[in-house]
């Protein structure tokens with residue numbers, strides 16, 4: 228019966244708990260991230276309802292200071308952006324909380340306001356464009372993609388862990404290339420777990436070439452240091468010294484560049500990894 | 513800045529924690545239910561990803577026995593259904609776990625397989641139709657609606673707490689009336705918290721009349737006793753003695769009827785409430 232009326236649920240449900248155990252978990256299997264796309268606008272009163280309406284996972288608690296923190300994180304991004312608009316070749320915004328998982332109308336992935344998207348929009352509004360966003364965090368920048376995927380005037384490229392295996396799962400697949408006026412101005416390059424610097428730089432070459440060919444004149448970088456081999460929640464094999472090469476390749480695009488800090492969870496190594504990445508911009512004109 | 517780039521998130525985020533406290537909660541605000549509609553099919557490997565792909569909330573843990581329990585609950589519904597197909601005027605399936613929040617491809621709301629939908633489909637397949645489903649649980653039967661909302665051959669009617677204030681929030685609004693071939697064969701009657709039997713029976717009159725006018729020849733009832741005034745998670749004011757009147761009005765539709773048990777959380781009163789509901793069918797031909 229179930230195979231007829233609900234074949235997908237049945238097949239999933241039969242194997243779900245065993246898969247949970249096989250993944251090294253204990254207790255009951257439970258979800259924490261959901262594919263919330265193309266939602267209908269609803270007028271909902273209850274805070275519980277609105278929490279779901281404005282988020283896509285259970286990883287983004289709202290504390291009393293969340294708004295203030297998110298607000299000033301975005302202001303930090305804008306300060307860096309303004310420095311570049313003012314003539315600095317590169318500026319780095321040490322944003323906390325990060326932003327690239329937050330969409331125009333949803334929170335998620337420890338992100339509340341999309342700092343990179345906010346900065347890119349201001350660069351666009353200031354006439355500095357065409358603006359491209361390059362996301363080199365370990366995770367796909369689903370929020371940024373959602374904000375711009377139907378727009379042809381801002382390019383979004385992301386190199387990230389394959390969403391078939393890694394958060395945020397429901398976005399960042401290679402066949403997501405933009406829609407409507409934005410068709411062709413989204414580029415997703417999913418990479419397998421274990422990716423090392425050589426393969427990473429090859430993907431970066433592809434992304435940089437596409438951005439250059441598109442005619443970008445301004446670049447916003449979503450930089451995550453969670454591609455680091457020692458990151459506790461990620462699975463690439465980028466070493467500390469590799470970050471300089473990643474930074475250098477982006478610097479070689481020779482565009483005014485605002486760098487926005489995203490993820491990075493190996494706290495002890497984080498400063499060194501970020502510094503090494505930024506060192507790649509040292510020779511930038 | 514945020515008001516321009518992400519006005520919805522900003523407005524929500526500013527007030528979210530205060531609203532959480534105002535609702536009597538403590539600590540950080542966090543979501544547990546998400547509007548997962550019109551999802552794209554994706555091939556996802558990780559169990560974490562698949563849990564989100566096949567659910568819409570964090571209230572439906574999968575334990576080692578979940579599949580077996582859900583399977584036999586559905587079989588219970590089918591046993592009742594077969595009794596009615598075999599000539600019994602009414603049969604009651606004491607299903608656990610319940611089913612009406614589960615869609616064809618998602619779990620949620622303590623539901624894994626949609627017992628009522630599975631029963632209705634078999635009645636339809638057996639030629640007993642046209643089949644209508646009447647959902648009188650406190651909560652909207654979002655899974656049942658999703659399964660049949662685009663079909664014109666099975667009618668779905670639900671009387672439930674207004675989803676603006678009550679779970680499952682993202683379904684069951686009055687303007688959801690079916691789509692495509694199913695346009696007009698979904699009826700949602702949201703009721704305010706505090707609804708008493710008089711108002712409830714008026715709504716039931718509307719639902720029963722619509723089902724009769726549509727030409728139903730077979731009825732599946734999703735019955736929840738969580739409309740009870742003493743239910744710990746619900747907010748209607750139906751008293752134990754009222755359930756007989758609800759049952760009697762449904763019995764007066766004079767259709768072969770399979771009753772499927774859904775919610776009901778006032779455990780001490782549950783048996784009496786169910787018995788009173790079923791007593792309404794005593795005089796049914």
Ligand SMILES: [Zn+2]
Pocket residue numbers: 364365366451453489490491
């Ligand atoms: Zn990340």
Ligand SMILES: [Zn+2]
Pocket residue numbers: 649650651736738774775776
């Ligand atoms: Zn219920």
